Amino acid sequence: MPIGIPPTFLADLARLFDRMDAAYRQTAERSGFVCQGCANNCCRSLFFHHTLAEYLYLRAGLATLPLPVRETIRQRSAAASDPTAPQEQEGRPYSRMCPLNVEDRCLLYAHRPMICRLHGVPHRLRRPDGQTRSGPGCEDYDRQCAIGQRRFLDRTPLYVAMSQLERELRRCTGFEGKIRMTIAQMVVTEIEGVSVKR
Secondary structure (H helix, E strand, O other): OOOOOOOOHHHHHHHHHHHHHHHHHHHHHHHOOOOOOOOOOHHHOOOOEOOHHHHHHHHHHHHOOOHHHHHHHHHHHHHHOOOOOHHHHHOOOOOOOOOOEEOOEEOOHHHOOHHHHHOOOOEEEEOOOOOEEEEOOOHHHHHHOOHHHOOOEEOHHHHHHHHHHHHHHHHHHOOOOOOOEOHHHHHHOOOOOOOOOO
């Protein structure tokens, strides 16, 4: 592990992701929501990820895969992050399957980023200024769950914990850059000096 990466980083983030998975599962179960076989697969959504922690964790997971699988993922990611695509040039949102999704299975499911774990159920978030923001569930959640049985996932403690971990990681690495990457970009982009291997 390169100098600067906290020695407990991978384990700390794994524990936080376990908390996220448990919070999502509890909210879904209380609502009666089952995420399965959705026509509007969220793996087709263009999500951007903003933390060094998620980038490093995904890359650590990628390093555990057999070389031929990694090469296939890199090729799919390079195609998915093509900056010459008309939608990219025009800044329009568009639907494209995540390069990690093969036959409806995520090849790095245990290492998937935060939004992949929390998307789909309604959520609330208390901002530092005291305001509370809320967001809806996905279309399939709305179809399955009657209004009276809908439950909100409070993302606040999860985001606070991620922020604390990210702050410590950046302090240790000295990395100050901004991150705004799709999963495809995270696969093909090398951030110098902050790679991490198991």
